[in-house]
Amino acid sequence: MAFQNVISISGGKDSTAMLLLALERGTPNLVPVLADTGHEHPKTYEYIAYLEQALGLEIQRVQADFTADFARKRQYIADHWPDDLKERGMAALQHTTGIPFLDLAMLKGRFPSTKAKFCTGELKSLPIQQQVEMPLLRAGHRVISWQGVRKEESPARQRLPHSELLDLGIIAYRPILEWSVAEVFAMHHKHRIEPNALYSQGMSRVGCMPCINARKGEFAEIASRYPEVIERVAEWERIVSAASKRGVATFWPARGATDVSLKRHGIHSVVDWSRTSRGGRQFDLIASSEGPACSSVYGLCE
Ligand code: SF4
Incomplete structure (x- = not known):
């Protein structure tokens, strides 16, 4: 039973620095993975390809699929929506678009927000868990989930431990919890890896564009x-x-x-x-x- 180190890559500075740290340490059994929301900027997809080429590794892509949820929602509309709205609702949800962020919003009938932040769980956590971590667990591996969070990002993150046991027996590991932004960029510089170009274009964070947290x-x-x-x-x-x-x-x-x-x-x-x-x-x-x-x-x- 081998440990598998699953590293979630977003194309942002923190997850990139974390990946560089894992490589610097010679960490075995690395599984870098991008949860693609379909709402990222093309420059972020280009950056992921750049990382693969520069570091000589493959970053696995996963996407949420809401096909079955659409079928359930159509049935719900048929059973519960007022007659004058049914046709519109059923027609709108006839097919998924294949763009996870858009499909999720269609399914919910609304966009995520800072008060209803269902996007991260549905578009990132779950696909990685279902398509990467669960298969590894079923194959008998132990899974270490590397998380590129830093304490200075928020009060909630200041309370996080460096490691903990999560559901399903997955071990969460947060190796850059104490790092500053300067240390994150220094890691890029040390390994001659460019940060995502979006940081030099007024973006404070990289992920969906725009993110529901954009300033x-x-x-x-x-x-x-x-x-x-x-x-x-x-x-x-x-x-x-x-x-x-x-x-x-x-x-x-x-x-x-x-x-x-x-x-x-x-x-x-x-x-x-x-x-x-x-x-x-x-x-x-x-x-x-x-x-x-x-x-x-x-x-x-x-
Ligand atoms: S980057 Fe922003 S919009 Fe995209 S999943 Fe994360 S919180 Fe939601």
């Missing part, structure tokens, strides 16, 4: 550098709205608003707000985004 300034930056990302999200808002019982679903929740519409609360209005200096219309979710990057104790979102 106000990041929206203006994304809109100016990558307007196609904003257009993609606007299209997703229309798709998820069709699958929503309410008939409208905005990427950023319009909390407190009584008459929600894509025109007044959709991603384009968030971008307009992000270009204001102080004040402007308030989007409470974004206002709260100065907090921790992600609540995942698995370190799956950076």
